[in-house]
Amino acid sequence: MFLLDKRIIILFLSTIIILMGAIYTGELSLSEAQDVISWEDAHRYYGEFKTVEGVVVRSHNSGKAVFLNFHPNWKRYFTAVIFARDFHKFPESPEKHYLNKRVRITGKIKEYQGKPEIILQSPDAIQILYHRPDPGGTVLEGVLVEKVADGDTISIRYRGDQYTVRLIGVDTPETAHPLKPVQYFADEATRFTKTLAEGKVVRLEFDWQRLDKYDRLLAYIYLPDGRMLNAEIIKQGFGFAYVKYHFKHLDLFRQLESEARTGGRGLWDGEGHKELRWLQEQQREPILLTLTSRCTWEISYLKYVRNVPVAEIPISLSDLRLWTNEYAPQDLDLRLKQAGWKIKPGSDGEKISAYEMTNIRWGFVSRFGERVNILQEGIPSFLTETQQQVCRN
Incomplete structure (x- = not known):
């Protein structure tokens, strides 16, 4: 009995030492993570151990460190850092290995020059969640719109592969929010997008970010007559300019929303x-x-x-x-x-x-x-x- 108790005590102390070692290095394995947060929220959790999820949209190898960024503005937003002393532990060219892939990164979130970061000391702390074939290029021609899910989300087929596309810079009322009922003008917005795009062959253009957190392609859709679907939805009052993040047509979309509001078009009719x-x-x-x-x-x-x-x-x-x-x-x-x-x-x-x-x-x-x-x-x-x-x- 004494020997059994002694073994239990040794096992308990060993577990404590392992956990203390993880805390000391500022890194926990993915299986030990308690919460998964978006990279957008990392700044709220300085000093805490978290698992941060997102798509690596930019990477850079300075020779002294590899930087994995989740937003082109790397000076402001969350970054994962691999120092040169640990390069040998990771796949060759980690800046290429993780680029354009959805990952989960686990560790202690620290503040460095006003932005959040996690220092990666082991490949165990970064997991590639999902990586579908990327259609490649900045512009895709000959894309078939197979189905319109709602006002701002469509399904396309390109070279035999099917993708879900979220329109950049526009937000339409929700028809199928998992936590909320149908919103005002949601059915009208869906019908409008279906009329313009469903069954049509269109052109896609990408901006700085190719995927959102749900692994949907982010794109501008150009209709056969040359009009941009994203802009047309806002112009006719079936959606709003989504301005949380910068994109190249942001000023145009704001102007179109202002004109639709002033003209009382679509959901702006009746001023609310x-x-x-x-x-x-x-x-x-x-x-x-x-x-x-x-x-x-x-x-x-x-x-x-x-x-x-x-x-x-x-x-x-x-x-x-x-x-x-x-x-x-x-x-x-x-x-x-x-x-x-x-x-x-x-x-x-x-x-x-x-x-x-x-x-x-x-x-x-x-x-x-x-x-x-x-x-x-x-x-x-x-x-x-x-x-x-x-x-x-």
Whole structure:
């Protein structure tokens, strides 16, 4: 019995030593990773061990180190680094081996010159997830559009291979979001793209990034008559300019969206009020804002509530939009609790309904519908007016 206990103790101590060694080197194996995050979020986790996923879109061998980049702006975004002393451990020419491949990199995220990075000391810390045949080139001619999935996503066939393509720089209302119901004007946007592209032979052009995080090709689609499908969707009011990342036609797409909005085309018809009425007709559950006796606003979402001053309402609504898009119900519950939301019945008092709308807008409606505001940022004036009126007494 004593010998058995001694072996268990030795095994336990050995495990501790191995784990401490991993922490010391700043690297863990992929099997030990707890969370997988996108390279876009790496800057949020300085000092933490994470598994970072993304496509290597740029690589460089300086002789002293190999740099694997996930964005062309390598001075700002996440980078994985292999120093020369460790080159012999990795496949020959790692800058070529990992380029244009989706990988998972595990290690401690450090900050270097204002950007996040992980130092790779072993090939065990980087895993190639998936690499489909790349169609090659910056322009593809003679591409058949086999099917339109929704307003901004299509399936193509090129030289016998099938690919899914996400249109660059345009975002259309969702028809099949895994966590949300169909959005306003989603069916119209899908029909528009089908009419223009399905069954047609088109030309594809790529920008700085060829694949997104779902392994879809990212491209501009040129129709047989020479029009660019991406631009036409925005121009006719069936989608928005997606400006989170830079792309070469960004300024043009912004201008087209502005013109569509000014002209009231497509989903811009009615300046958002048609969408708001549609949401109410669909009986979509709004987020409720209630002015409490302490002159703060209680935000009610599902079974959760949170009290905030009026100035923090936009931040809380923005968080809710982000989390409900990213988290499944059980994970959303955990995230809300971590952020300080409480489970309890909503309070009585003056209520404002906030409806989540497309293009990062919110529709605010007072209790009896006599006051309506549609905003992309900030809060409606009648919230502050209500607070001033009630809290003055």
